[in-house]
Amino acid sequence: MDLSKTPRPIEGLISRKAAWEVIQAVGGGAFSDVALDRILKNYSFNYLDRALITELSYGAIRQRYYLDCWVDFLGKIPAIKQPPLLRWLLHLGLYQIFKMERIPPAAAINTTVELAKTNKLSKLAPVVNGILRSALRCKEKGSSLPSSNNPSNELAKNESLPVWLASQLISWKGEKAALKISKAFNSISSIDLRVNILKTNLKDLKKDFDSCGVPTKPIPDCPNGLEVFLGFGEPIRWPGYDEGKWCVQDRSSQLIAPFLNPLKGDRILDACAAPGGKSTHIAELIGNEGEVWSIDRSSTRVNRLLANSERLGTKCIQHLVADSKELLLINPEWKGYFHRILLDAPCSGLGTLSRHPDARWRMNIKNIEELVLLQKQLLMSLIPLLKNGGRLVYSTCTIHPDENFHQIESFIKKFPEFILKYEKQIWPGDYSSGDGFYVAVLDKVNK
Numbered sequence: 478m479d480l481s482k483t484p485r486p487i488e489g490l491i492s493r494k495a496a497w498e499v500i501q502a503v504g505g506g507a508f509s510d511v512a513l514d515r516i517l518k519n520y521s522f523n524y525l526d527r528a529l530i531t532e533l534s535y536g537a538i539r540q541r542y543y544l545d546c547w548v549d550f551l552g553k554i555p556a557i558k559q560p561p562l563l564r565w566l567l568h569l570g571l572y573q574i575f576k577m578e579r580i581p582p583a584a585a586i587n588t589t590v591e592l593a594k595t596n597k598l599s600k601l602a603p604v605v606n607g608i609l610r611s612a613l614r615c616k617e618k619g620s621s622l623p624s625s626n627n628p629s630n631e632l633a634k635n636e637s638l639p640v641w642l643a644s645q646l647i648s649w650k651g652e653k654a655a656l657k658i659s660k661a662f663n664s665i666s667s668i669d670l671r672v673n674i675l676k677t678n679l680k681d682l683k684k685d686f687d688s689c690g691v692p693t694k695p696i697p698d699c700p701n702g703l704e705v706f707l708g709f710g711e712p713i714r715w716p717g718y719d720e721g722k723w724c725v726q727d728r729s730s731q732l733i734a735p736f737l738n739p740l741k742g743d744r745i746l747d748a749c750a751a752p753g754g755k756s757t758h759i760a761e762l763i764g765n766e767g768e769v770w771s772i773d774r775s776s777t778r779v780n781r782l783l784a785n786s787e788r789l790g791t792k793c794i795q796h797l798v799a800d801s802k803e804l805l806l807i808n809p810e811w812k813g814y815f816h817r818i819l820l821d822a823p824c825s826g827l828g829t830l831s832r833h834p835d836a837r838w839r840m841n842i843k844n845i846e847e848l849v850l851l852q853k854q855l856l857m858s859l860i861p862l863l864k865n866g867g868r869l870v871y872s873t874c875t876i877h878p879d880e881n882f883h884q885i886e887s888f889i890k891k892f893p894e895f896i897l898k899y900e901k902q903i904w905p906g907d908y909s910s911g912d913g914f915y916v917a918v919l920d921k922v923n924k
Contacts, residue, residue: 488584490592491526495530496537497534497596498512498516501561502515502516508835524710533569536572539662539830539834541568541838543575544571552608562598563598563604566598570608571608573589590606593605630643632646632656636662642840643655650904664831667705668705668712669705670693670723671701671758673789675761675790679695682703682716689716691705693706699731704728721790724757724788727911729913730911733914733916736872739817740767743816744768745770746804747759747771747821748804749772749801750821755821757791760789765793767793770794771786772797773796774800783796805861811862813863814862817870819869822855822873824848824880825845826840826875828904828912845877849884852884860921866923869921870917870919871917881915885897888919897918899917899918900917
């Protein structure tokens with residue numbers, strides 16, 4: 478056999494195949510982070526390949542509706558009626574053409590067509606080639622998708638959002654602010670670290686990173702927050718990880734635990750705790766001198782919490798796998814037991830869409846209505862556990878007013894023994910590129 482005539486594998490084909498597999502898995506219902514992690518374990522990729530796979534898959538998932546609109550415009554069959562395998566492959570190619578300037582269009586087209594030929598779509602390879610080449614011609618001519626006079630439809634199309642969410646953003650904030658928020662949804666999130674003050678401080682940890690050539694900068698208004706610039710390897714290899722000097726936590730999320738005003742010796746309940754970012758933060762703030770109970774329904778998530786706690790050295794944390802709506806039944810002695818309670822409530826997660834590319838496609842209005850009811854049940858169940866004179870902090874990582882302002886407004890009307898001391902909605906794009914978050918501080922009056 479003349480090896481000189483053996484076709485060479487197309488450069489980057491395996492990385493794109495892996496990205497396509499992630500997109501397929503998410504299209505079938507898998508969570509994006511779980512799908513990515515599972516598929517990366519099936520291959521031996523270097524860091525650069527892993528970064529490319531993440532960008533291709535997460536980007537195509539995030540831009541699903543925008544890419545569907547291009548398939549509708551360029552193809553003979555609407556995207557929603559395409560065979561899923563073909564639809565997700567077209568997304569992979571179109572994403573590279575329209576959203577990745579550093580990838581040559583020829584490479585994007587050639588690799589996508591080759592994937593079609595070699596992965597059960599050989600008869601449809603000409604369709605893939607035709608649609609992608611038409612897309613490239615549109616890009617080169619500066620052509621865009623057909624527009625409409627409906628602001629919600631335009632925002633949904635251009636920023637790849639569900640139409641219901643685009644419509645609600647405009648109703649909450651107006652068209653200009655809705656566009657700013659939508660662009661924040663589509664930005665690449667920074668990697669934020671919370672310095673573990675039990676073991677080091679911001680200045681010393683920054684020196685550790687500088688000495689290893691990993692650039693960082695302090696996060697404004699976040700006293701123990703450090704932003705790590707993207708593209709410098711895997712976090713578990715960064716200085717101080719094994720020693721528990723830091724953990725990954727979004728800058729907005731780092732603001733929540735201090736609102737408890739936790740004191741040494743306090744008994745504190747974190748009612749929906751896993752994976753433990755806020756529980757460990759509380760333990761650090763009280764210097765490990767107190768009692769922090771971390772509750773979660775999922776034993777798997779509690780195990781992650783315990784692993785994080787052990788690495789960080791937060792020894793005052795105790796855990797319980799339970800439904801926080803039933804804590805008084807499980808432990809009747811907890812009536813009036815806690816000085817502080819944190820309810821970081823299950824929510825729609827609409828503030829964290831930049832970190833979770835598939836989340837926008839999972840949520841809908843009915844889901845949110847169900848979550849609002851669950852949040853209300855949790856709040857009511859936790860009231861008896863709080864001492865008179867104690868503090869309850871309610872937080873979410875969403876921007877939906879029914880889960881936030883309206884939820885707390887309803888709560889205060891029903892339970893006048895609580896005084897709203899503070900509340901704040903952080904919108905994506907508002908707080909130095911952090912997630913969207915809501916917090917309400919409620920003090921229970923002494924009787």
